[in-house]
Amino acid sequence: xxxxxxxxxxxxxxxxxxxxxxxxxxxxxxxxxxxxxxxxxxxxxxxxxxxxxxxxxxxxxxxxxxxxxxxxxxxxxxxxxxxxxxxxxxxxxxxxxxxxxxxxxxxxxxxxxxxxxxxxxxxxxxxxxxxxxxxxxxxxxxxxxxxxxxxxxxxxxxxxxxxxxxxxxxxxxxxxxxxxxxxxxxxxxxxxxxxxxxxxxxxxxxxxxxxxxxxxxxxxxxxxxxxxxxxxxxxxxxxxxxxxxxxxxxxxxxxxxxxxxxxxxxxxxxxxxxxxxxxxxxxxxxxxxxxxxxxxxxxxxxxxxxxxxxxxxxxxxxxxxxxxxxxxxxxxxxxxxxxxxxxxxxxxxxxxxxxxxxxxxxxxxxxxxxxxxxxxxxxxxxxxxxxxxxxxxxxxxxxxxxxxxxxxxxxxxxxxxxxxxxxxxxxxxxxxxxxxxxxxxxxxxxxxxxxxxxxxxxxxxxxxxxxxxxxxxxxxxxxxxxxxxxxxxxxxxxxxxxxxxxxxxxxxxxxxxxxxxxxxxxxxxxxxxxxxxxxxxxxxxxxxxxxxxxxxxxxxxxxxxxxxxxxxxxxxxxxxxxxxxxxxxxxxxxxxxxxxxxxxxxxxxxxxxxxxxxxxxxxxxxxxxxxxxxxxxxxxxxxxxxxxxxxxxxxxxxxxxxxxxxxxxxxxxxxxxxxxxxxxxxxxxxxxxxxxxxxxxxxxxxxxxxxxxxxxxxxxxxxxxxxxxxxxxxxxxxxxxxxxxxxxxxxxxxxxxxxxxxxxxxxxxxxxxxxxxxxxxxxxxx
Numbered sequence: 001x002x003x004x005x006x007x008x009x010x011x012x013x014x015x016x017x018x019x020x021x022x023x024x025x026x027x028x029x030x031x032x033x034x035x036x037x038x039x040x041x042x043x044x045x046x047x048x049x050x051x052x053x054x055x056x057x058x059x060x061x062x063x064x065x066x067x068x069x070x071x072x073x074x075x076x077x078x079x080x081x082x083x084x085x086x087x088x089x090x091x092x093x094x095x096x097x098x099x100x101x102x103x104x105x106x107x108x109x110x111x112x113x114x115x116x117x118x119x120x121x122x123x124x125x126x127x128x129x130x131x132x133x134x135x136x137x138x139x140x141x142x143x144x145x146x147x148x149x150x151x152x153x154x155x156x157x158x159x160x161x162x163x164x165x166x167x168x169x170x171x172x173x174x175x176x177x178x179x180x181x182x183x184x185x186x187x188x189x190x191x192x193x194x195x196x197x198x199x200x201x202x203x204x205x206x207x208x209x210x211x212x213x214x215x216x217x218x219x220x221x222x223x224x225x226x227x228x229x230x231x232x233x234x235x236x237x238x239x240x241x242x243x244x245x246x247x248x249x250x251x252x253x254x255x256x257x258x259x260x261x262x263x264x265x266x267x268x269x270x271x272x273x274x275x276x277x278x279x280x281x282x283x284x285x286x287x288x289x290x291x292x293x294x295x296x297x298x299x300x301x302x303x304x305x306x307x308x309x310x311x312x313x314x315x316x317x318x319x320x321x322x323x324x325x326x327x328x329x330x331x332x333x334x335x336x337x338x339x340x341x342x343x344x345x346x347x348x349x350x351x352x353x354x355x356x357x358x359x360x361x362x363x364x365x366x367x368x369x370x371x372x373x374x375x376x377x378x379x380x381x382x383x384x385x386x387x388x389x390x391x392x393x394x395x396x397x398x399x400x401x402x403x404x405x406x407x408x409x410x411x412x413x414x415x416x417x418x419x420x421x422x423x424x425x426x427x428x429x430x431x432x433x434x435x436x437x438x439x440x441x442x443x444x445x446x447x448x449x450x451x452x453x454x455x456x457x458x459x460x461x462x463x464x465x466x467x468x469x470x471x472x473x474x475x476x477x478x479x480x481x482x483x484x485x486x487x488x489x490x491x492x493x494x495x496x497x498x499x500x501x502x503x504x505x506x507x508x509x510x511x512x513x514x515x516x517x518x519x520x521x522x523x524x525x526x527x528x529x530x531x532x533x534x535x536x537x538x539x540x541x542x543x544x545x546x547x548x549x550x551x552x553x554x555x556x557x558x559x560x561x562x563x564x565x566x567x568x569x570x571x572x573x574x575x576x577x578x579x580x581x582x583x584x585x586x587x588x589x590x591x592x593x594x595x596x597x598x599x600x601x602x603x604x605x606x607x608x609x610x611x612x613x614x615x616x617x618x619x620x621x622x623x624x625x626x627x628x629x630x631x632x633x634x635x636x637x638x639x640x641x642x643x644x645x646x647x648x649x650x651x652x653x654x655x656x657x658x659x660x661x662x663x664x665x666x667x668x669x670x671x672x673x674x675x676x677x678x679x680x681x682x683x684x685x686x687x688x689x690x691x692x693x694x695x696x697x698x699x700x701x702x703x704x705x706x707x708x709x710x711x712x713x714x715x716x717x718x719x720x721x722x723x724x725x726x727x728x729x730x731x732x733x734x735x736x737x738x739x740x741x742x743x744x745x746x747x748x749x750x751x752x753x754x755x756x757x758x759x760x761x762x763x764x765x766x767x768x769x770x771x772x773x774x775x776x777x778x779x780x781x782x
Contacts, residue, residue: 038077038129039147042122045070049099049115053108053214063103071096077125080145085128091121091228112218113258120225123150127189127229130168134182139172146185152195164188190233190279197226198335201271208263220257223270224250233279246273276339284396287337291397294333296408297326298386301359302379305366309375314366318427322415323378324363329411331356341392348392355385405443406500409435413489416472421482428485429476436462447499454499461492515708516666517673520647524674527554527643549630553637560637561644568652569660709755713748722747 036044048070056063074092082089095118102110126148133141146168167184170176176184200223207215227234227250235243253266282290301323308319334341334356341349359381365371390398412435419428439458447455464471469488476485531554655663716722730744742749 036076037147038080038126038145041073041077042126042148045073045122046119049118052103053111053115057106057108057111060103060106064100067096067099067103077122080129080141081122081125083129084132085125087228088121088125088128091225092118092125095121109213109217109258112214113221113254116218116221117225120222120228122148123193124225124229127193130164130185130189131182134168134171134178134185137178139168139178139181142168142181142185143172149189150192150196152192187280190230193226193229194279197223197230197274200226201267204257204263205267208257213260216260216263217254217258220254220263224254230279234277237277242273246270249273276342278339282336282340287340288397290333290336291393293407294330294337295386295389295393295398296405297330297333298382298389300326300408301330301363302375302382305363305378306375309366309372312372312374314369314372316427318415318419318424320363320367324360324367325411327356327360327363331360344394345392348388352385352388352392355381355388359385405438406496409438409443409496410493412438413492416476417482417486417489420476420485425476425479429473432462432472432476443499454495457495458492458499461488461495512662513666513669516651516663517669518666519651520667520670521673523643523647524670525677527640528674528678531640549633553633554640556633557637557640557644560641561648564645564648565651568648569655706752706755709752710742710748713745713751714743 048066052063052066056066074096078089078092081092095114098117099111099114102108102114126145129145129148130142133139133145146165149164164185167176167181167188171178171181200219204216204219204223207219227246231243231247234246249266249270253263253270256263256266304319304323304326308314308316308323314320334352338349338353341352359378362371362373362378362381366373412431416428416431416435419425419431439462444455447458461469461471463473465474469491470480470484472485472488472492475488531550651663651667713722725746727744727746727749732742732744742752
């Protein structure tokens with residue numbers, strides 16, 4: 001069949017389609033780059049640069065073509081990075097130029113160095129975008145760019161930190177302010193990149209010892225790039241001049257590593273410049289936790305080692321690996337604390353570091369069978385190290401906390417799962433028993449006292465079952481699959497996490513609101529009655545004009561009370577880093593004052609003497625010819641501000657137990673009740689049963705006192721300032737502690753009982769003394 005000739009229209013259509021196809025092919029990479037997220041583009045650049053170095057070193061033409069494509073992909077990120085972090089954008093562009101030059105000259109160390117520069121500058125750019133966007137309130141951009149980041153390398157003792165992600169999403173949902181989110185992002189990312197910097201320097205040492213030129217150049221450039229991210233924090237802490245010196249030292253180290261020159265002295269200089277520097281300082285709670293981890297892990301090293309070595313031979317290899325792992329965990333915690341410890345005692349810190357190295361070398365030699373140390377040697381070395389640490393560590397870091405125990409429990413459970421995967425069920429059972437033993441000797445006593453509802457749940461998961469999960473003991477006995485054991489382990493981890501959080505101690509929000517309302521109403525009622533008594537004594541026509549200065553003084557006292565609240569809150573915020581320690585101190589002060597005024601509430605001596613004092617001052621002022629107004633203003637101020645100051649003090653203790661919103665709700669209720677009483681007394685001239693009201697509210701204050709004593713004892717036991725002895729036969733429901741501060745511990749119930757005896761006993765003592773004085777008066781005048 002003869003084909004018909006293609007018409008001109010069809011021919012032009014085909015040509016047009018061909019041109020469109022060519023255009024699409026040319027713009028496809030750009031369109032793809034624009035539709036992919038910043039994290040996907042950055043990761044593709046990183047992975048392709050690695051591929052070029054590994055697989056295309058011998059084909060410079062293909063490598064250069066791929067490098068050009070990557071630079072084209074970066075142009076999709078460049079405007080945003082350039083807007084927020086111009087130095088990072090410049091470093092990325094310079095890195096691409098250096099990579100191209102290295103490919104042209106077959107300089108693989110140079111390409112490795114450029115590759116590290118591009119990647120760390122991308123990380124720096126991503127950090128800059130997230131920080132800048134949050135500062136502008138643009139949480140959408142911050143969320144999109146937060147994925148351009150790295151995490152700390154996970155191990156059995158440190159999981160990847162997701163605080164930045166949680167904070168950005170919370171800010172996007174309105175649950176967190178952008179300032180708070182920015183602080184969390186800075187802490188997370190700076191901590192991550194300082195850890196990565198330390199790892200890069202260690203990798204540089206290893207590459208130098210092994211004689212790997214490309215690896216030397218790469219790790220030196222990584223270290224310089226990570227420090228570029230940390231430079232603003234370094235400059236803020238040590239000044240711009242010190243930051244410039246440090247940057248010059250990193251540049252010199254990078255250049256020497258690239259050229260194959262000796263780096264020992266330059267590396268020592270860099271390490272000396274970094275000594276004592278921490279980009280994201282640890283909070284006091286984190287310091288205590290790291291310290292607890294270090295001490296607990298070190299204590300376990302000789303125990304595990306002794307189980308694995310007998311008669312100069314390794315009998316259980318897993319136990320040796322466990323000893324090595326615990327040493328690594330303790331060493332990691334020491335590294336996190338080292339800058340702080342060097343500020344306390346640099347010489348002893350250096351000694352401790354040397355002992356860590358000595359112990360680590362001995363364990364490593366046993367692990368690779370080059371030299372097997374005697375268990376007694378490992379124990380003596382560990383004990384010497386622990387002795388030095390107990391001298392070096394601040395006393396508050398050495399308080400026993402549950403955090404380190406929970407970390408060790410999780411580590412032992414990791415060992416259990418590892419043994420199950422290897423089919424070593426006997427070793428798995430040994431690890432399970434070890435985890436349970438740590439649970440028994442550590443957190444269990446606190447669980448019995450403060451969160452008893454978690455104890456049967458956790459024991460069920462450890463032994464023979466809980467809910468839909470069979471227990472670990474049963475599963476190991478039945479040689480269950482790793483998947484089944486992992487499922488129960490996940491449920492146990494969840495219960496452990498909830499129990500750990502519950503041990504922090506807290507009160508029910510409604511209980512806090514009620515306590516705040518009672519305190520405000522009681523103090524407000526007393527202020528109203530004092531003011532009413534003073535006003536009532538100024539009924540004469542010539543004295544009514546003196547009521548105005550009393551009202552002015554009372555108004556100024558209210559304003560002063562508000563100012564005192566603001567100053568107290570500012571002081572607490574400034575000391576917030578003290579955490580539960582601050583709560584304990586403030587609560588102890590509040591309890592001391594509550595004990596005194598509760599004692600006064602229950603007898604007439606306080607009220608009569610206090611009111612007599614005010615009336616005496618009033619008579620003295622009115623009897624004078626000058627300064628009457630100022631004196632009455634001062635009297636009105638003093639009569640009200642005393643109550644306001646006491647109220648502010650008590651409420652600060654409550655704000656540390658719950659949120660300010662919860663406390664202010666109670667303040668609002670208390671002020672409303674006080675306002676009603678004030679209106680009844682001053683406007684309606686009602687005669688209220690003042691004494692009965694004082695007694696009833698005094699009894700309520702006594703209940704607040706007992707609740708506050710119980711909660712404060714709980715906090716003191718949590719931070720280790722008081723011993724903990726649970727009453728094992730007393731099974732109280734969890735809500736008794738949550739609502740009333742009533743926990744089944746001898747210390748808590750004993751001190752609550754002592755507070756009650758003190759208040760009630762002082763009442764009867766005051767009544768007895770008053771009756772005796774009356775009898776003496778009658779006898780003297782009869």
